[in-house]
Amino acid sequence: MRIAVLDRELCQPKKCSKECINFCPKVRSGEEAVVVNDEDGKPEINESICIGCNICVRKCPFKAITIVNLPEELEEQAIHRFGENGFVLYRLPFVSEGDVTGILGPNGIGKTTALKILSGDMLPNLGGEASDWSDIIEHFNGSILQTHFEKIKDQDIKISIKPQHIRSIPKASSGQVGELLEGVDERGVLDEMAERLQLKHVWDRKLDVLSGGELQRVAIAACLSRKADLYFMDEVTPYLDIYQRKRVASFIRDMPEESTVLIIEHDIAILDLLTDRLHLGYGDPGAYGIITKPKGVRKGINQYLDGFLPDENIRIRSESIDFKQASASGRTGGKELIELPNLVKEYEDFKVELDGGQLYQGETVGIVGPNAIGKTTVVSMLAGKTEPKNSDVNLDLKISYKPQYIKADVNMDVGSFLATITSDYGSSYYKTRIMNPLSLDELVESKINDLSGGELQRVAIAACLSRKADIYILDEPSAHLDVEQRTMAIKTIKRVVKNMESSALVVDHDIYMIDLLSDRLMVFDGEPGIEGHAHGPYNMRKGMNMFLKNLGITFRRDEDTKRPRINKENSHLDRKQKRNGEYYYL
Incomplete structure (x- = not known):
């Protein structure tokens, strides 16, 4: 769906004849797609009535109005559809060897489904009836994903997965923490992992008595201790405090250079610190989801927070998520x-x-x-x-x-x-x-x-x-x-x-x-x-x-969104802020 969006900073109602309103075709049908706000005299656009005809864009002398595509189901063939009128996933993320790739998007948008398809755990039906591997490989002909699915088909790729729902782990695997991790340690990193992820104190405990944070770290250790071509990690921060999140991020970054990681995460600070590039997910949760092409991490996060994807000309949220520093110096409460x-x-x-x-x-x-x-x-x-x-x-x-x-x-x-x-x-x-x-x-x-x-x-x-x-x-x-x-x-x-x-x-x-x-x-x-x-x-x-x-970490503010970003340890800015005692507010 196409609608007109007004930049209220550019709009100057006192210097124009409001032709954006006068020439709107909906006015002639008795409706008001564009109306004047009584408080400031500036036009407002009713998205439920606007038909995206582009007339107001041409009439505005200040270029304050643009046409934006709101996300709708794509015309292109779907990757997977869950039954007739069921949830549909469009596009898949793809990984680059040796990189950590992130996926950021709302719940119910198909991120976990994408991981299941890429791991070979789910056969994509391409939006119709169940397909076989030849159909899937043909669909991705000429792309990176063609090679990926050929390896899945030939069982020529090893994937290690950290599941989203960690509470199911004690049901699938009984025994003690040490027994589980010793049984999957193919990289010979168990001692280092136990130290860095703080697991030594739970080594002899049963899995079913662990706290959420302890179980999360065990799941991460089990995933990363295997020898694999790809590591898929579905949410690593739940139940972890900021100290533990930073340790997990550092451990993933310190994996061998050839290690390839795809991670789903809602903690933007950790995604920013951890990933080399980013896919965004948008659409209508529970109805359909669309995965964007990969973006630079800073650019992708800033677009996500802004709620507008310029490359796609898509508005995914009606309002941006704004960060302010007004409360840095004191309280704002009453008596x-x-x-x-x-x-x-x-x-x-x-x-x-x-x-x-x-x-x-x-x-x-x-x-x-x-x-x-x-x-x-x-x-x-x-x-x-x-x-x-x-x-x-x-x-x-x-x-x-x-x-x-x-x-x-x-x-x-x-x-x-x-x-x-x-x-x-x-x-x-x-x-x-x-x-x-x-x-x-x-x-x-x-x-x-x-x-x-x-x-x-x-x-x-x-x-x-x-x-x-x-x-x-x-x-x-x-x-x-x-x-x-x-x-x-x-x-x-x-x-x-x-x-x-x-x-x-x-x-x-x-x-x-x-x-x-x-x-x-x-x-x-x-x-x-x-x-x-x-x-x-x-x-x-x-x-x-x-x-x-x-x-022991410092944050800087993003120049555009003012969101907090973790400084790289021992970087010039990290050392300078620590020296000045300003770990968060510059």
């Missing part, structure tokens, strides 16, 4: 809401302490630190779910809490569940503020215990924000969400907090989410698994410098 108490919790082999601090109305405080440092314990104490050692927590405030691990044991549909939480359910206000941003309309009739991880996460965020509270506490809300969903979750959290004049505490490991979300920062340090200490909340500059100094 003080509460003085947090000093809290201590001791277990047999672990201790964590919160110094205290203030929370202000209308602000969101990000919480950062490594895994096993006590972040979940502290927010659980503040939520009244865990009893501290030194005092009773009685904040005399209403708390709404979304835990880190969500149980899907509610035997009702999503709509009925949310209706039990708030009387606003079903109102236009609730749809606008909660349902629409979190894309929950499509789930209202689904049973809670049938939801995927990402769907359950969105429902849990909605449930937390639906309660009227003074403090909203959300533990790892980005888990299982794609970039678009994370962005909308951020906007929803901040909007609710501002409107309710409340405060939010948000634990997360996605540096982009923390950057977009936080007004101030609470920083945990200590020794994971032994002791943890919560400091702050600090302003973003002080908090990020403290956090990243412990981590």
Whole structure:
């Protein structure tokens, strides 16, 4: 579909006769594809009415209007179709020998399907009935993928896969961590891998007792310890903290030069650090997906965040994802809401302490630190779910809490569940503020215990924000969400907090989410698994410098999008920022 898009910075209504409106053919049919905004006098384009006729583009003297193609199903033959009227995947990514190639796109767009096809685990039907290898090879005749599928057909290629759903690993393989990894170590790198991925302490543990982060690192180690021509990795960052994500990225980058890796990932900072080039996925999640040709990593990420692909002349998102540094130097909240108490919790082999601090109305405080440092314990104490050692927590405030691990044991549909939480359910206000941003309309009739991880996460965020509270506490809300969903979750959290004049505490490991979300920062340090200490909340500059100094990495800002980018270790800029003590804000 073709529509006209207005650049409101170029538009100068006082210097023109509004011919873009006068000559619009839809006006003559009684509709208004182009109307004047009463506030600023500038035209606005109604995308649902605009037919993309190009007249307004020719009439505008300031070149403020352009025609853009919105993504629709391609005319070219599909790669795979899941039954009549089912999901269709168009195009495939391809890999270059010795490179790390990334795929970035929303959930439900066919990224995992593409990996299954490239690995030979799924035979593509080219949009019709099941094909044989000769049809597939003929379809890709003359391309890199022809050679790839010929090798798959002849079993002349070895592929090692890190699956997306790691919770299924203990069901497929019993025994201890060491037994599993020793059985697949074909490269003789087990000792180095155990050290760098911090697996020695779980070597003798059973797979079915591992935490999510431990199981993720075992899955990564099992994939990379095999000798393979291609390594396919489907999401490596879930359950890992920023320290562990950086270690995994460094280990993949240090693979032998001939190693070829294809990775799906939603953590843009890690994709930026890790990959040599990037494919983008777009379309209509659950309906069809399109994979772009490879792009440069910086260019691809910036186009994805902007929501417009110039090479394809396609708008994939109505709004860009913008990064700002306005909160770097101080808080943006209102009056003080509460003085947090000093809290201590001791277990047999672990201790964590919160110094205290203030929370202000209308602000969101990000919480950062490594895994096993006590972040979940502290927010659980503040939520009244865990009893501290030194005092009773009685904040005399209403708390709404979304835990880190969500149980899907509610035997009702999503709509009925949310209706039990708030009387606003079903109102236009609730749809606008909660349902629409979190894309929950499509789930209202689904049973809670049938939801995927990402769907359950969105429902849990909605449930937390639906309660009227003074403090909203959300533990790892980005888990299982794609970039678009994370962005909308951020906007929803901040909007609710501002409107309710409340405060939010948000634990997360996605540096982009923390950057977009936080007004101030609470920083945990200590020794994971032994002791943890919560400091702050600090302003973003002080908090990020403290956090990243412990981590040993620096960030710069992209010139175009202002998104944070990890500096290459020991680069000139990395050394300069460390020397100046500015790890995040230049």
